[in-house]
Amino acid sequence: MTFRQLATRLPQLTARSVALAWRVDRPALLGLLTCQVVSGIAEATGLLAMAGTIGALFSSGHVVERLLDAWVSVLVLVAAAGLHAVLGIATNWLSSRLVPAAQQEAEVMFLEATLNVELSAYDSPGFRDRKDAAERGAEWAGDLFATGQDLIASAATTAAGALVLASFHPVLLPLLLLAGLPQGWAQIHAARTARMAFTSTMSLSRMKYMLRWHLSARETADQIRTGTMTPFLMRRYRKVATGLYESQRRASALGARSALIGAAFGGLASGVVWAVLVWLLATGRLSAAAGGAAAFALRSVASGTKGVANAGARMFRDGLYFQDWTDFLTEAGGYRIDRGRAVPEEVREVRVENLTYRYDGAERDALCEVSLTVRRGEVVALVGENGSGKTTLSKLLAGLYLPTGGTVAWDGVDTRDLDPHLAWKHTAVVPQDFARWPFNARQNITQGQPVPGGDTVIRTACEASGADEVVDGLGRGLDTLLTRDWAGGEALSGGQWQRLALARAFYRPAPLLILDEPTSALDPRAEHRIFANLRDLAADRAVVLITHRLANVSAADRIVVLEHGRVIQHGTFTDLVAQPGRLRELWELQNDRAAVPSQRTVPGTERTP
Numbered sequence: 001m002t003f004r005q006l007a008t009r010l011p012q013l014t015a016r017s018v019a020l021a022w023r024v025d026r027p028a029l030l031g032l033l034t035c036q037v038v039s040g041i042a043e044a045t046g047l048l049a050m051a052g053t054i055g056a057l058f059s060s061g062h063v064v065e066r067l068l069d070a071w072v073s074v075l076v077l078v079a080a081a082g083l084h085a086v087l088g089i090a091t092n093w094l095s096s097r098l099v100p101a102a103q104q105e106a107e108v109m110f111l112e113a114t115l116n117v118e119l120s121a122y123d124s125p126g127f128r129d130r131k132d133a134a135e136r137g138a139e140w141a142g143d144l145f146a147t148g149q150d151l152i153a154s155a156a157t158t159a160a161g162a163l164v165l166a167s168f169h170p171v172l173l174p175l176l177l178l179a180g181l182p183q184g185w186a187q188i189h190a191a192r193t194a195r196m197a198f199t200s201t202m203s204l205s206r207m208k209y210m211l212r213w214h215l216s217a218r219e220t221a222d223q224i225r226t227g228t229m230t231p232f233l234m235r236r237y238r239k240v241a242t243g244l245y246e247s248q249r250r251a252s253a254l255g256a257r258s259a260l261i262g263a264a265f266g267g268l269a270s271g272v273v274w275a276v277l278v279w280l281l282a283t284g285r286l287s288a289a290a291g292g293a294a295a296f297a298l299r300s301v302a303s304g305t306k307g308v309a310n311a312g313a314r315m316f317r318d319g320l321y322f323q324d325w326t327d328f329l330t331e332a333g334g335y336r337i338d339r340g341r342a343v344p345e346e347v348r349e350v351r352v353e354n355l356t357y358r359y360d361g362a363e364r365d366a367l368c369e370v371s372l373t374v375r376r377g378e379v380v381a382l383v384g385e386n387g388s389g390k391t392t393l394s395k396l397l398a399g400l401y402l403p404t405g406g407t408v409a410w411d412g413v414d415t416r417d418l419d420p421h422l423a424w425k426h427t428a429v430v431p432q433d434f435a436r437w438p439f440n441a442r443q444n445i446t447q448g449q450p451v452p453g454g455d456t457v458i459r460t461a462c463e464a465s466g467a468d469e470v471v472d473g474l475g476r477g478l479d480t481l482l483t484r485d486w487a488g489g490e491a492l493s494g495g496q497w498q499r500l501a502l503a504r505a506f507y508r509p510a511p512l513l514i515l516d517e518p519t520s521a522l523d524p525r526a527e528h529r530i531f532a533n534l535r536d537l538a539a540d541r542a543v544v545l546i547t548h549r550l551a552n553v554s555a556a557d558r559i560v561v562l563e564h565g566r567v568i569q570h571g572t573f574t575d576l577v578a579q580p581g582r583l584r585e586l587w588e589l590q591n592d593r594a595a596v597p598s599q600r601t602v603p604g605t606e607r608t609p
């Protein structure tokens with residue numbers, strides 16, 4: 001964005017930042033504005049008093065008379081300086097109260113906007129960049145406001161000095177304002193360069209952040225050690241960090257160059273202003289008394305214009321980031337959830353017809369012309385090799401993604417027309433990578449949404465998933481915090497977590513249950529328990545089961561075999577293993593592997609004939 005474009009949008013941005021401040025802390029905002037106005041008046045009064053004092057002291061007459069003439073001005077000067085100082089302290093205090101509150105609110109608004117985007121947004125690299133920029137914009141939201149305050153303060157100083165100067169000689173003022181221009185240009189140029197460095201290195205910054213997380217997180221600490229990955233990871237980290245540093249260094253160098261040019265021209269312009277002042281004095285166009293007062297006013301206006309240039313440039317910089325934030329909020333990065341309002345009632349059937357789905361930026365379809373129906377009361381298993389499209393299909397069934405072709409309909413209503421937030425109340429999903437919330441066991445199961453029946457319902461869900469044994473083993477039962485990141489928390493094993501994730505889904509009174517590799521970390525007994533209960537679970541639910549363990553899919557009513565995103569087989573387990581095809585092939589492979597250990601002789605137990 002150019003300076004001109006931003007300048008035209010700045011009033012709107014300022015209004016939005018003021019609205020933000022108004023929302024979070026009205027008294028502080030009003031207090032700040034009052035302080036700024038009164039402070040400006042005090043400054044102007046002080047300068048006028050200064051001029052009055054100098055004028056009185058330089059006038060002709062006895063020294064006592066001159067001192068007597070000056071004392072009122074001195075008193076006003078002292079009072080104005082005192083008031084200015086007190087208001088400065090009050091401004092700082094109110095600012096330090098308002099800025100973090102505005103920043104926090106901006107972050108909350110950013111998070112709310114993020115939670116309201118289509119899931120597919122996360123598959124788009126452009127979205128990540130916009131999201132990162134907006135996150136940064138939220139951090140700067142408070143600063144924009146503080147910078148606005150600085151701008152007002154500096155403008156007040158300039159106006160006060162200008163008022164005094166203009167009363168001495170009209171030529172001084174435009175000259176002085178001209179002197180501030182080069183510095184303003186330099187500051188804005190430096191801000192723009194820094195901004196360009198930021199946008200061009202956004203992916204690099206994300207990589208640095210991710211590497212830093214992986215290098216220091218508990219989750220990866222063991223694999224880094226056993227994989228002896230430290231040198232490799234640190235090399236990568238240093239390379240990324242150096243790339244970023246280089247870009248920042250280039251931006252700083254360019255900024256310094258602009259500052260130098262600005263300072264040179266600014267200095268030259270100031271020299272001209274002082275020369276004019278001297279000329280006015282020398283030619284008698286200005287009295288010595290007025291000249292002395294003008295010198296003070298000049299310093300004041302110079303510092304004011306410098307402040308205006310500085311704050312203006314910072315405002316330009318903050319405005320650019322703030323703009324990212326406001327754009328993201330308005331458009332949710334271009335991915336705001338915008339679907340129909342239809343309210344799902346019972347969800348007795350999910351019907352998929354000629355469904356095609358392609359991920360954003362992908363070269364081929366992840367799903368192609370898929371048709372199937374899942375009804376309440378039945379278990380449908382999705383089977384296929386890695387990458388065949390099972391998880392993608394389950395996300396479309398749950399309405400997390402919308403088809404790029406064909407339809408997914410819940411009881412005849414297209415998922416595009418459903419109110420998504422109401423629809424998701426009807427879904428319970430155990431994904432492959434389930435969340436391990438840093439909350440207690442109860443909150444991990446209820447997901448913060450208790451149902452009537454309280455702990456009895458939790459207990460029933462835990463018994464169905466095997467999580468009852470996990471909870472019974474915890475020091476504080478359901479109240480135990482499930483992370484060691486805080487004192488008193490306990491750590492669970494992978495399988496124990498999976499039991500809890502299953503309890504989470506079973507607890508939810510949702511008619512569509514999707515289980516994606518739900519027993520991958522479970523021991524045989526726990527796994528048996530899940531599949532033994534699957535029929536009961538399906539009594540009042542439509543269950544979609546994804547698993548590579550084909551022995552488990554025999555519990556399903558129907559099996560859909562996927563390959564490269566297409567349905568290649570569809571039928572009951574008995575029918576599909578009886579006929580040649582992919583399922584039978586996979587089944588035989590798994591059976592052969594399962595048969596091997598029982599045919600082997602345990603070493604040391606060989607019988608002699």
Ligand SMILES: Nc1ncnc2c1ncn2[C@@H]1O[C@H](COP(=O)(O)OP(=O)(O)OP(=O)(O)O)[C@@H](O)[C@H]1O
Pocket residue numbers: 123359360362366384385386387388389390391392393
């Ligand atoms: N977020 C994504 N962005 C782009 N492509 C994706 C994304 N997620 C999956 N894919 C692609 O879509 C295809 C289907 O992936 P999907 O996860 O549905 O397979 P799957 O059958 O569940 O595999 P697995 O058995 O390994 O879990 C794959 O080719 C994969 O590369």
